[in-house]
Amino acid sequence: MIVVTGATGHLGKLVVEGLLEKLPADQVVAAVRTPEKAAGLAERGVEVRRADYTDPESLVTALKGADKVLLVSSSEVGRRAAQHQAVIEAAKEAGVRHLVYTSAPQATTSKLVLAPEHKATEELIEASGLAATILRNNWYNENYADTIKQAAATGSFVGSAGAGRVASATRADYAAAAVAVLTGEGHEGKIYELAGDVTWTNADLAAEIGKATGREITYIDLPADEHAKVLTQAGLPEPLVGFLVAIDGDIKDGLLAETTGDLRTLIGRPSTPIGVTVAEIAG
Numbered sequence: 001m002i003v004v005t006g007a008t009g010h011l012g013k014l015v016v017e018g019l020l021e022k023l024p025a026d027q028v029v030a031a032v033r034t035p036e037k038a039a040g041l042a043e044r045g046v047e048v049r050r051a052d053y054t055d056p057e058s059l060v061t062a063l064k065g066a067d068k069v070l071l072v073s074s075s076e077v078g079r080r081a082a083q084h085q086a087v088i089e090a091a092k093e094a095g096v097r098h099l100v101y102t103s104a105p106q107a108t109t110s111k112l113v114l115a116p117e118h119k120a121t122e123e124l125i126e127a128s129g130l131a132a133t134i135l136r137n138n139w140y141n142e143n144y145a146d147t148i149k150q151a152a153a154t155g156s157f158v159g160s161a162g163a164g165r166v167a168s169a170t171r172a173d174y175a176a177a178a179v180a181v182l183t184g185e186g187h188e189g190k191i192y193e194l195a196g197d198v199t200w201t202n203a204d205l206a207a208e209i210g211k212a213t214g215r216e217i218t219y220i221d222l223p224a225d226e227h228a229k230v231l232t233q234a235g236l237p238e239p240l241v242g243f244l245v246a247i248d249g250d251i252k253d254g255l256l257a258e259t260t261g262d263l264r265t266l267i268g269r270p271s272t273p274i275g276v277t278v279a280e281i282a283g
C-alpha cells in the first residue's frame, strides 16, 4: 500500500491520479491535512486519512500499514524541517519499507534560499536508517503562471534573474517521476536530480509569451533592490518580496540551471518545455 502525503496539494493530487492509473484504488492512501478537501478521492475508493505534519499522532495513524510513503514537502516554509521530522519519525514507527521525499536541487550543497530545510530533511532521513529515495525537484513551469498572465496583459514583466537559466518542468512531469519510483523497483538509496531537459532565461520566457499571444513582450531586468521596490509597490507582502528577489538572485547565480536527464529517464519521455506551459496559460 502506498501513502501519499499532501495529497490535496497540486503535486500530491497528480501523484495520486498517476498511481490510480497503475494500481487499484485500495492500494492508494491519500494522507491529507483536511480530509473534506479529498472527498472526490474518497468517492473513487481511495482511503483518505488525516495527516497533519504538526500533529505527530495523526501521522503515525496515517502511515500505518504503508509499504511506501511519498512525503510531499510541506508548503509552510520556515517550519518544514520540524514538520518533515515528524513524518520521518512516524514512518519509522509505522515500519514503512520505503520513504520517498520531494527535495530541492543539490539540496545538501546548494546556496539556494530554499535548500536549508531540504538539506535538514535529507539528513534526518539518512539518520533514520529508512530505505529512501530523494526526488530533488527543480522549478515548476507553473511557478510562472502569474508572470505569464501579467505579461500577456501588459506586454512586459520585470525580474532580477538576469540571463540566469532555469531547468524547469511541469508538476505533471515531476508527479510522473514520483509514480515511477513508487511503483518501480530498485530506487532505494538513490538521489535523483529531477529537472527539465531544456533550460531557459527570462528573455526566452518573454519570447515564448510573445509567440503564444502574438504581441511583443519585453523582459525588463532590474537590480535586486529595484525589483523589490516594484514588487512592494504592487502590494506583495514583505516576506514574499524578499523570497522572490532571493530566488531571482539564485537563478542569476545558476542555482536552478542544472539539467541531468534523471527526469527524462524516470518518466521515459522528454520533459514538458516552458513554451508548452506558456501556450496553455496565455495561448
Ligand SMILES: NC(=O)c1ccc[n+]([C@@H]2O[C@H](COP(=O)([O-])OP(=O)(O)OC[C@H]3O[C@@H](n4cnc5c(N)ncnc54)[C@H](OP(=O)(O)O)[C@@H]3O)[C@@H](O)[C@H]2O)c1
Residues within 6 Å of the ligand: 005, 006, 007, 008, 009, 010, 011, 012, 032, 033, 034, 037, 051, 052, 053, 054, 072, 073, 074, 075, 076, 083, 102, 137, 138, 139, 140, 143, 171
Ligand atoms: N519545485 C518547485 O518549483 C516548487 C514550487 C512550490 C512549492 N514546492 C514544494 O513542493 C511541494 C508540493 O508542491 P505543490 O505545488 O503541490 O504545493 P501545494 O499545492 O501548496 O501543496 C502543498 C501541500 O502541503 C500540504 N501541507 C502544508 N502544510 C501541511 C501540514 N501542516 N500538514 C499536512 N499537510 C500540509 C498542503 O495541504 P492542504 O491541501 O491542506 O493545504 C498541500 O497539500 C510544496 O509544498 C513545496 O514544498 C516546490
